[in-house]
Amino acid sequence: MARMKFLCDSDRCIECNACVTACKNEHEVPWGINRRRVVTINDGKPGERSISMACMHCTDAPCAAVCPVSCFYTTADAIVLHDKDLCIGCGYCFYACPFGAPQYPRVGNFGGRGKMDKCTYCAGGPQQDNSPVEYIQYGSNRIAEGKLPLCAEMCSTKALLAGDGEIIASIYRERVQQRGYGSGAWGWRTAYREELAV
Amino acid sequence: MRRFLPLALLALLAIAPAPAQAQNAGMPQPLGDRGQPDAAELEMRALLRGEPIAGRISIPDAQAAKLIQPEGQQWRAFHNRTLAWIGGVAVLGMAALLGLFFALKGRIRIGGGWSGRRMQRFNLLERANHWMVASTFIILGLSGLNLTFGRHLLLPLVGPEAFTAISLAGKFAHNYLAFPFTLGLVVMLLLWVRDNIPNRLDLDWVKAGGGFVGGQHPKAGRFNAGQKLVFWITVLGGGLVAVSGYVLIFPFTVADVAGQQVAHMVHSLLAVLMVAAMLAHIYIGSLGMEGAFQAMGSGEVDYNWAKEHHGLWVEQELAKARQSTAPTGAKAAGAD
Numbered sequence: 387m388a389r390m391k392f393l394c395d396s397d398r399c400i401e402c403n404a405c406v407t408a409c410k411n412e413h414e415v416p417w418g419i420n421r422r423r424v425v426t427i428n429d430g431k432p433g434e435r436s437i438s439m440a441c442m443h444c445t446d447a448p449c450a451a452v453c454p455v456s457c458f459y460t461t462a463d464a465i466v467l468h469d470k471d472l473c474i475g476c477g478y479c480f481y482a483c484p485f486g487a488p489q490y491p492r493v494g495n496f497g498g499r500g501k502m503d504k505c506t507y508c509a510g511g512p513q514q515d516n517s518p519v520e521y522i523q524y525g526s527n528r529i530a531e532g533k534l535p536l537c538a539e540m541c542s543t544k545a546l547l548a549g550d551g552e553i554i555a556s557i558y559r560e561r562v563q564q565r566g567y568g569s570g571a572w573g574w575r576t577a578y579r580e581e582l583a584v
Numbered sequence: 585m586r587r588f589l590p591l592a593l594l595a596l597l598a599i600a601p602a603p604a605q606a607q608n609a610g611m612p613q614p615l616g617d618r619g620q621p622d623a624a625e626l627e628m629r630a631l632l633r634g635e636p637i638a639g640r641i642s643i644p645d646a647q648a649a650k651l652i653q654p655e656g657q658q659w660r661a662f663h664n665r666t667l668a669w670i671g672g673v674a675v676l677g678m679a680a681l682l683g684l685f686f687a688l689k690g691r692i693r694i695g696g697g698w699s700g701r702r703m704q705r706f707n708l709l710e711r712a713n714h715w716m717v718a719s720t721f722i723i724l725g726l727s728g729l730n731l732t733f734g735r736h737l738l739l740p741l742v743g744p745e746a747f748t749a750i751s752l753a754g755k756f757a758h759n760y761l762a763f764p765f766t767l768g769l770v771v772m773l774l775l776w777v778r779d780n781i782p783n784r785l786d787l788d789w790v791k792a793g794g795g796f797v798g799g800q801h802p803k804a805g806r807f808n809a810g811q812k813l814v815f816w817i818t819v820l821g822g823g824l825v826a827v828s829g830y831v832l833i834f835p836f837t838v839a840d841v842a843g844q845q846v847a848h849m850v851h852s853l854l855a856v857l858m859v860a861a862m863l864a865h866i867y868i869g870s871l872g873m874e875g876a877f878q879a880m881g882s883g884e885v886d887y888n889w890a891k892e893h894h895g896l897w898v899e900q901e902l903a904k905a906r907q908s909t910a911p912t913g914a915k916a917a918g919a920d
Contacts, residue, residue: 396623403642420643425651427639437639439651448660454731455748456739472744474752476731477835478663481845482656486648490835499835570623576631576652581624 388550389464390507391578392538393558393571394438398545401426401436405537405546409440412508412536413525419489421505422537435569438537438546441466441487441505442577449479449488463529465507470523475499484576507548508535551578559584630654636842647840659845663852668732671856675729678860682867685796692873694889695801702884703901710775711883717768717818720761725859727754732852759833766826773819779806780815785896795893806897814865817858825854 401424409415409422422440443466450458450466457472458479477499480488490499510527513520520527528536538548547554555571562568562584571582621629630637636653706714730738730751739747785802786809789795792802794810802808807815828851831839839847869876875889890898 401642406643418645420645420648423641423643423648425639425641425649427637427651429640437651448656452660452663454735455751456735456744457748469744472748474748474755476755477832477844478731481841481848482660482663484652484654484656486650486653486841568622570625572623573627573652575624575627576654 387462387464389552390443390549391464391551391554391574392440392442392535393547393554393574393582395545395547395558395561396435396437396569396572397565397567398543399424399436399438400543400545402542405438405541408536408540409505412528413506415503415525416491419491419503421487421489421503437572438541439485439573440537441483441507442485442573443505443507444484444577445579448482448484452478452482454478459512461509463507463509465509465529467506467509467511467524468502468504469512470501470503471512473501475501485573505535508533555582558582627652627654631657634658647836650841653841655842655845659848662849663732667849667852667856670853671729671732671859674856674860675863678863682864682872686867686872689796691871694875694886695892696888698875698886699888701887702878702882703887703890703898704883705879705885705890706883708883709771711880713768713771713775714880716764717772717822720765720768721822721858721862723757723761724765725855725862727751727758728852728855729859730754732856762826762829762833765822769819769822769826772815776807776815777819780812782809782812785809786812801892801895803896804894805900806894808893810868814861817861821854821858821861825851825858828854 403424406420406422406424410420413421415421422438424436424438426434426436428434443464445464447458447460447466449468450456450460453468454476455472455474457469458466459469460466475490477488477490479502480486480490487504488502489504490502493500506524506527508526508528510516510520510530511524513523515530516527528534533539535548538546547557558568558571559582568584570584574580574582626637630652631654634655636650636655638650641649731754734747734751738750742750783805785804789802789804789809792800794808795801828847831847832844832851835844869880875886878889879885887898
């Protein structure tokens with residue numbers, strides 16, 4: 387089994403937001419919820435970098451550690467998923483998540499939150515693979531179809547890489563060696579407790 | 585004019601690089617070049633400083649501009665370890681202390697026995713308000729404790745579906761009952777603050793161990809120092825718990841994620857300590873002391889109980905009663 391990861395090569399990201407759009411469309415993510423976003427640091431200054439960020443599917447995931455109802459689970463591919471039938475929308479995973487991945491639909495009074503929604507690595511949820519009920523709750527399940535997440539698949543500059551950690555790390559390493567620079571794997575230290583040495 | 589154009593261009597060329605260089609000096613160096621801090625280095629610094637790596641975002645949600653927030657790791661450690669330990673030790677420790685006290689001293693009896701005469705201690709408004717605060721506090725406390733301890737204690741017993749149903753009901757109850765609880769705190773403050781101002785008598789009460797050790801009843805007015813402590817724990821502690829709770833119930837209206845983490849820490853820590861304190865209050869008001877429950881039950885306490893525990897208050901009440909039975913100008917029956 388693979389250890390699935392995301393890697394955003396920020397020296398290639400052009401902030402086109404196609405990953406964000408692809409994700410929203412593929413899973414019919416409702417208005418106000420962003421499973422993926424692009425953050426630009428040092429905007430308009432030297433050293434400007436854009437990074438596409440979503441759930442990083444952490445090793446020892448903080449969301450799972452703090453969840454009061456234990457609704458998170460990790461798949462054999464090390465993808466962190468959650469069961470919306472168990473989620474109570476308390477917001478604890480959002481406090482703990484380093485990447486701001488958990489999203490909540492606003493329902494009812496007092497900013498009352500619905501079931502948490504986040505990037506599924508295009509792997510659906512605990513329901514039957516590719517069933518209509520899975521699609522409604524979690525979006526499409528491309529992993530079950532043998533495909534990788536759509537955000538990375540359709541990235542125009544191939545900045546966003548998804549796949550087995552070893553493989554995408556070697557692709558990134560090769561790039562850095564060829565072009566002579568690279569700002570590193572964003573979020574890897576935080577999510578996987580490892581640095582990508584180039 | 586033509587003649588001056590090359591000159592002007594030359595001048596521009598001469599001037600332009602200077603400010604550009606000056607500008608570059610103050611700017612952060614480009615990332616990603618060899619020898620410059622890379623992502624892992626920046627993440628390490630952010631973690632050590634406890635500050636997020638943030639930038640600009642083009643979607644309307646400004647919160648999403650934070651790329652990585654390291655504070656969540658501290659919050660996780662607080663929630664999973666610090667809070668669980670402090671809460672567990674405080675609540676179980678208090679329960680154990682009360683059990684030990686009961687085993688050693690038993691129920692505190694009315695020294696003079698039941699007199700059979702009763703006097704009003706709390707009127708209907710005071711009692712109704714007390715029980716509104718008490719009943720909402722119990723539900724708020726249990727549903728709150730469930731969020732920290734439920735997954736370890738209740739979830740294995742009832743299974744995930746039932747536990748979610750319980751926790752979801754608890755979440756709604758917690759959100760809605762926050763409002764009557766807060767209202768009750770305000771009414772409580774207005775009703776009782778007058779009699780809860782600390783004074784010299786409280787020092788004597790504390791020195792005498794509150795009558796718990798030694799057995800001598802120290803003098804007290806309407807409320808003794810222990811009751812005053814419960815009052816201020818309820819009003820101040822409950823007030824802070826309420827305020828921090830409203831920060832959490834309206835996400836992002838007054839605080840960002842870092843502010844909500846702090847609000848949660850204040851909220852949960854004070855709340856578990858209050859649960860522990862209220863265990864003692866519940867004990868002494870019911871099982872622990874004969875004659876005490878009537879104060880909040882029927883509102884009328886036994887005269888002997890009142891004299892023992894609140895002698896000064898009884899004197900005041902009697903003085904008032906004597907005044908009210910003989911208003912000026914009143915004549916005895918058959919005197920005219």
